[in-house]
Amino acid sequence: MIAYGQKNLHYDLHVDADLHQKTFRVNGSLSFEIAEYSRDSVEVVLSKGVGEPDLDLSGIAVTVAKRDTFRNTSNDIVYRFHFSRKLDAGTPLKLKYEYERGAAPTFQYTLDSNFCMASGYGSAWYPQVNTVDQDGSKGYTRGTGKISVTTVSGITAVMAASKLDTLSAKGIKTYQFTYDRPDIFSLYIADYQVNYHGGAIPCYTYTLKTTVCDPRLIANTAEVITFLTGKFGALSIPNFSIIELPEYISEQTGIGGASLLGGILIPTSELRRFNYALFGHEISHQWWGNLIESTGTKGSDMLSEGLAQYGSLQVVNHFDPQNSILYRKTGYPGYIKDQSGIGYLKNASVGIDEPLTALTGSNGHIIADSKGFLVLELLSNTIGKEKFHAAMRQITSKYQHSRLTWASFIKEVEKANGSSLSWFFEQWCEQKGVPDWTTSWTQSSKGLIVEISQQKPVYKLSIELLIVFMDNTSITKKIEVNAQHTRSVIAVRGKVKSVTSDPEFKIPHWAPDLTEEARALGKTATIQKLRIEQKNQEAEKLALSYIGNGIPNDRFGLEFRLLYYLGRIKANEGNSDKALEYYKRAVQMAVRTPDFLASAYFRIAKIAMARNDRELFHWAKENALSADVLNGESDHMIPKIESLESSFKK
Ligand SMILES: [Zn+2]
Incomplete structure (x- = not known):
């Protein structure tokens, strides 16, 4: 297994946070051994704070010839240290740092008098060391560390999946978080109360004192984690935290939930009643996005958003099966309605569409969370759930120390299937759109004649037919389709009243009962996309x-x-x-x-x-x-x- 980051990255970091003063002082050091690609220079990323940060890079016989800075795509500042001579891979380096981060908000960084959110996934609130993959794509290196946070007493600091010691003295509280396993660090500070629930993975809730929670919040969360572990493989986290995101921050930032390894961030209003789709989605990100990071641009949104939403659907299929069809067709109750079949059709009707392996910008959410998860569901049903989940568990054990490409994902799924699935990936993931067919039928002495006519491009499909008889009994038959026109004669007893193709919307397509509404409301999809952007x-x-x-x-x-x-x-x-x-x-x-x-x-x-x-x-x-x-x-x-x-x- 190839470790992809800089080696042995370790932090000794101290945060002194004062919510009332809106100050967030950071100092400490980080050390690592440089990777092959960093023999000439190394990049450290840090959000813009108050004034210039004090950064001091030192190591054995290292001289920094020059240091330049530029902004990355997240608008954080990249500090690139060029060495005066090429170093050997494995040379230990140490960076000392001291800065005031201040209260200027960035994506997933907020500091006000009630609440502080400093997410390492969305914002480089601490110095993050860049990692470069073989294909040139960049990510952050996960590190081990000791992170101490001081606040006034009565205020709680949370860092998920860590070991915690606390110290109190003279109105000041110090939280000492230890990470023995490399991680990306996220810190939340508020006037939280803490609840604990034992079990295979102990769960904590950090909620504001006035918040009313679903009495089954922790128990349901624990059940969902156990269920998904069975499908996706072991997470190896010491504990799991549900952290409340104050409602007004959720409203201001548009964050409806987030996931960090060993924890999820959930808005106040979503804590009152447990929503299987939302919790299923955020908990699935524990695997797809947190534990398993993707690399390369091809298919990357499918490997995070698409798979998280697929996990959410498995949770609904298992715990709330009566809402499964609704979720696929028009959206799960209380969850984002457009994350469904009709959501995709609305977007596609106004031309908002891209192949699943080439999603860009906001389409990463818009399309991966609508068509994307439905295609993964179809894929899993095509090869069989057992085989598909065996492939997912294989990926979890194989790629948690490296990163996952779309090609490796396909390879693992095909291996589990035992044969090539290129026909599936080509029609569903390499081109935009979904199938559009009409179904017609007549009954004669030969039997029931069913005709399926597809618009181009033609898909290879296995379509379920629900055949209802005059006496209201019904049967289900499958018809294999791989041409523009397919005609099938089905032997039936009794007079047929109706034939419905794909009655449970197992195949994302232009279903007749969704099409009219999707086309009528397509304009809202355009407006919504502009708003997201x-x-x-x-x-x-x-x-x-x-x-x-x-x-x-x-x-x-x-x-x-x-x-x-x-x-x-x-x-x-x-x-x-x-x-x-x-x-x-x-x-x-x-x-x-x-x-x-x-x-x-x-x-x-x-x-x-x-x-x-x-x-x-x-x-x-x-x-x-x-x-x-x-x-x-x-x-x-x-x-x-x-x-x-x-x-x-x-
Ligand atoms: Zn997501």
Whole structure:
């Protein structure tokens, strides 16, 4: 096995965090032995802090000829140290550092008077040492370390999957976290209370004192970890932490959940009722993204997002099977609705599509979490779940010390299958789109004649047919399709009433019961993509032009949704007058959709609260709560309204 990083990276790091002063001082050292590719120079990455960091690289007979800096794609600063002569691979180096990180937010770094989030996956809050793969792609080297964090007493610091010692003296608390296994470090600080649940993997919850949690939160989490371990292999983490992300931070940053090795970050409102799809997704990232990192651009989103969402679907299949079909077709209750078949079709209907192995930018989430996981589900059903999961466990044991490429993923799946699957990967992963077919049938003396006609390109498919008879009994048959037109004669007894192809949506395709709505709402996918990419002005202009052009026969609530998005855009800009106007127009539309209605009222309530308008607040609150009840409480309005009301009282 080839260790891909710099060798033996070890940190001695100290953080002195003061939430009230908004200061985050870091000092310490890191040491490692340089890898072959670093014989000329080494790169250390650090987020922009307050002033210049003090960085001092030293080692045996090392002289730094020059140091230059540039920004990387995450907008962190890369410090490149060039050596005056080529060093031998294995030369030990030591970097001493001291800096004030400050409160300037970056992706997954937040510091305010209540909460600090410093995620090593999204933000180089500590000096991260670059690693370069054979194909030139860069990542961060995982390190072992001792990390001490001092805060005022009463405030809790959390670092998942570490060994912890604490010391208290004179109103100052010191947390000493030890990592014996190399990891990427993430630190969270808040006024947390801690709960513990024993078991094969001990679980902790770190929640704010006022937060109401699902009584089965820890037990369900532990069950999901055990279940997924059976599918994906052993994680070897000492414990597992569920860490609360305060609701307002989730709202500000758009982070609806995150995963770090040995823990997950979950927003307040999602702690009240355990959601199998959300927890399934974030816990699956323990393997796909945290333990197993991908390398190379090809298929990388499928190896993280796609597989995490696939794991989420396995969790739903097992623990909440009555919602499996719904999840695949139109979305799991209380989870992001567009992460489903119809979500993909909406995007594809307006041209937002790329092959699964070539997803770029926001499509990494948009397509991998919709078409992507459905294709992995189909793949696993095609070769058999047992074989597919054997391949996943093989990957987990083989690639946790190196990194996984798409080619290695295919190789392991094909090995488990015993033969080539290139036909599958070519049609599903190397081209965009999904199959589009029509089904027609007649019954004659010969039997039931079923015809499947595909639009081009032609797919090789095994399609289930649900045949219902006049007496309402039914049977299921399979039809193998590999041409534009396939005709099959099926011997049946009794008069046939209806034939439905792929009734359970096991194959992502243009299903007749989804197509019309997907095409009608395609415009919302365009707006949503622009919003994800923070192109708010473009999104606003386009949404207004759609409304301006008129929406005849608006059966699916397109105008309602567009007005809601316009409200969100204006609220983000801080224009609450305009936002309120859009939200009010939205809730007055004749066709409104349940998945956005409670949220529209809730956002009116939020504006009312900021204005201390108790009458408007009360009206919006009541409507938000009743809309949520009608929608199966998918939007968690009770805790959201409660947290709004508590700020009224302040
Ligand atoms: Zn994810």
